[in-house]
Amino acid sequence: MLSIGVDIGGTKIAAGVVDEGGEIIAATTRSTPATDPELIEAGVADAVAELRAHHDVVGIGVGAAGFVGADRRTVKFAANLAWRQRPLADQLERLADLPVVIENDANAAGWAEYRFGAATEAKHMLMMTVGTGLGGAIVLDGQLIRGGDGFAGEVAHMTAVPDGQWCGCGRKGCLEQYTSGTALVRTAKHRASAGDSLMGPLVQAAGGDREEIDGPLITRLAQEGDPGSRELIAELGSWLGLGVSSISALLDPDMIVVGGGVVAAGDLLLDPARRSYGANLTARAHRSLAPFVAASMGNRAGIVGAADLAR
Amino acid sequence: MLSIGVDIGGTKIAAGVVDEGGEIIAATTRSTPATDPELIEAGVADAVAELRAHHDVVGIGVGAAGFVGADRRTVKFAANLAWRQRPLADQLERLADLPVVIENDANAAGWAEYRFGAATEAKHMLMMTVGTGLGGAIVLDGQLIRGGDGFAGEVAHMTAVPDGQWCGCGRKGCLEQYTSGTALVRTAKHRASAGDSLMGPLVQAAGGDREEIDGPLITRLAQEGDPGSRELIAELGSWLGLGVSSISALLDPDMIVVGGGVVAAGDLLLDPARRSYGANLTARAHRSLAPFVAASMGNRAGIVGAADLAR
Amino acid sequence: MLSIGVDIGGTKIAAGVVDEGGEIIAATTRSTPATDPELIEAGVADAVAELRAHHDVVGIGVGAAGFVGADRRTVKFAANLAWRQRPLADQLERLADLPVVIENDANAAGWAEYRFGAATEAKHMLMMTVGTGLGGAIVLDGQLIRGGDGFAGEVAHMTAVPDGQWCGCGRKGCLEQYTSGTALVRTAKHRASAGDSLMGPLVQAAGGDREEIDGPLITRLAQEGDPGSRELIAELGSWLGLGVSSISALLDPDMIVVGGGVVAAGDLLLDPARRSYGANLTARAHRSLAPFVAASMGNRAGIVGAADLAR
């Protein structure tokens, strides 16, 4: 039984036919016309049509960055795309004549990791996706947690520091402001601007212009042994572990999957996260510590998870 | 179909026969010999035997303060009772010859509110129990969330303030240090010791000795209009709302039930909690705000919830 | 005995002849060519020449925004003007043939308040200037405190919140990020963006565009009774009072002068500051509380203070 998964990102629509083992057996892409909802939907329908020409599918799952309603049919709000209260499932069902399920993209990716990726051994999984921003997904006992409005899993906007860094969401001290690629780069730039000599190699590697520092550069220098870059990634890891320790007090997951671009730093990120989690987890003398593992499905997770949720 | 619920507290064992509507149709108590596990178990068995003499029951549910294993059979650790890795369900099944289920007491109470009390209309409930300490229970889509080790729902030990107040659990800044009856009283005493004139009426009502200030006194003066006492309860409410806003980012519950002794202050507590929750909830322009309601089952919740979980 | 005071701001050079009573008996201005140090100096010399044509003066005092060396002769660094290690006193003495003293502008203004303004009754004064940014000046027993490098009085960059808001200085949690006109406006915009209904009147008064909210608008609405604007100013006042309580633990001043544009809000700012200071001052049962008073010399303070320091 095949289904189609679609991952709508800010610049690209990626779609694939996915089998019951989580393998993508055919794939295609379209560019994302971010400002026009109807064009996005037409692009999705077009990609779906191409894939259906050669494959018999039972449904379509769509992962999208944004707040998706609890009924999995409506995008309530998307920061980077032109959707506001958009009945996306209705639109696509009309265009494609197949059942459609919508899901938040981080949730879709988390579901893929739980079903086919790094967390197949887990019963209760927490996924933290540390990319430009911070995403999250929670699967407890085989159920993807969605909440009353479908907004669950927004780990980014738990309060990490009262009266801390302002967040784009209008609140202060959100975890995302301490645990994301954006936070990583911002810290590097601020420390460089303040004349912190540990940032010297990074500035030099950025051609002498601290504004050119980016996440991949920090990761590369960290892997090459640069102490300043390692300190930056370790600090991010410590915040990640602290955040996970709070979530674990609440949900007690038995596996932590870490995804997103920053996980390219590997144990330079994960070891400080594990230490901080272990040091901050309540009652740790009486419980198991959950393993921190890197996500294993990469970019495919969005397509595979969405497709699987459509079955 | 009747079952028996047992609530093992620090000083008293309370047991009752509960029907399918959540009503207690017979009840009894024993005192709790806290230092001897076998005596506690004998007390439970004795209370159960008394109740079974007149009622036909299908099982026993036991709520206990402490960490209960995910299989609901073993108390891993209890701060105030002499249990360490105690196979409580096995012991009681041997004594009573009936199936036994063990549950954390806050979870049992939360389950009772979800099934029969303040949250019967809720789909996804968060319960916060603000008593001497802070307890929590989470029910999502009819499932009581227990986690990998059975330790879920420990809202008390989420980090509210990095490097904040030391907690008895060995960590810094736990939410319980800001949102509990103990925190309320400690704040009053510290402010009084520092010569804060707003604490004057409280000290006077405590017979001039600030060490005699306790939670019920603060609640009573607040209800009588004392500005200092109202400020203390409002501050606690603000922390409660801030904590709930973080949990809501993660789980998006559609109802918040507030229980415990401090809820006697009513809207003096709940209104500041609602305000703080509303002000700190991410994406609030795009979602519903969950109502904050007072728990409705009082002390019965532990017995009723435990009994219902045993069916 | 007359002297000349010069206040070099980002857009204007203001100069005046000042008598021993702190009165400005003649004044003139030039525009500030911010990017060319020599043009600024020529402008100062030109203004001085105009004033000396009619008045006999003994020296020149110059107040400038920036870090001024402990010897009062060199501007080490100025964020908004093109000075780096500039021997400003030497330059001006050459041009004007009179002794020249350089001083940080906040220090000059503080000195004027101490000698002739709101703090003539004080022995130990702390001045907090809450404008776009946050400035400070300390006078203890008649001595303006300058420090080893001349950098004393930088109240803006004391740490108010560990891991708090990033500051332009490259550090996290500086007091200026919580106690300045910039912080005031940023908070309003963030709360408005998050859909906080209390910010509604402000957005409306800004023509419906929250990006048009500014400090004077918030002050005006606060004075007209708008609860949201009052809350914003009161919150700023609370941070101000908290900062002053820490400084008072260290220096125990007997008067607090509050200057800068935000003080236009009067007691709407000062009362919350007083409350927060009183609540947070250590050992307050055993000491006097210092009065918080508004600065009284307005824009003249820079000229008058600089001139007086030149005598």
Add this chain to the structure above:
Amino acid sequence: MLSIGVDIGGTKIAAGVVDEGGEIIAATTRSTPATDPELIEAGVADAVAELRAHHDVVGIGVGAAGFVGADRRTVKFAANLAWRQRPLADQLERLADLPVVIENDANAAGWAEYRFGAATEAKHMLMMTVGTGLGGAIVLDGQLIRGGDGFAGEVAHMTAVPDGQWCGCGRKGCLEQYTSGTALVRTAKHRASAGDSLMGPLVQAAGGDREEIDGPLITRLAQEGDPGSRELIAELGSWLGLGVSSISALLDPDMIVVGGGVVAAGDLLLDPARRSYGANLTARAHRSLAPFVAASMGNRAGIVGAADLAR
């Protein structure tokens, strides 16, 4: 010209004849009858009489733990001794018939370091005394800073963490709660109670009872290379450096003297303090970093400083 210095501690009165070079040329002690002011004063007078039998002195300086009035004649409040608004100078002048000056003990010790000890090269000195608690002294350009009520130098009660650890002074988050021997030991005990394996060697060295951990034990194990003890002292050092960076923004001292029992850890404490100070000092690219040096006068500082202030 000789003078007598007296250091009144919680258990012992130490007195000495001090010459103009800061040398103690004769000394004696009495025990401190803490609960009876008149007995303390009689003890001081007796010690003074003994010393005067063989030395001609011009005055008496007394250092006492507590809040001493700005006129240096009255002890306003002392936590550990039975003085409340006690006119100590009057009493002693009557008993000894010599001019008497009273000073806070941390101030007296700081003055001794400035005049004869580690800071003779300094112009503007900050002294931080990290003992059981945290003390401070400030000398700017040869003036000991005392403030309007004589309460200056209370570095302990600057706010380090908003809503942080409660302090005995009735406030939250005082620097002393993070930078003192008491904080050091409390952290070790809490971490041990939470099952932190890094605390294992400390618990073992304390005979298996974590309640027996004390400061000297932590210092000794740190010096022997124990990673957990080193981490504890380094963390204290980081808080110390952060506190000093805030004070330096305000006062810009050119030397930091660190005294008190914890300084026995030497560079294990001072290096992390230097790093944290350097990383957190504003505008550090444009200024000198002040050296951190260990106090050099030990227990003698109180006697020597008090005696010198009496001249």
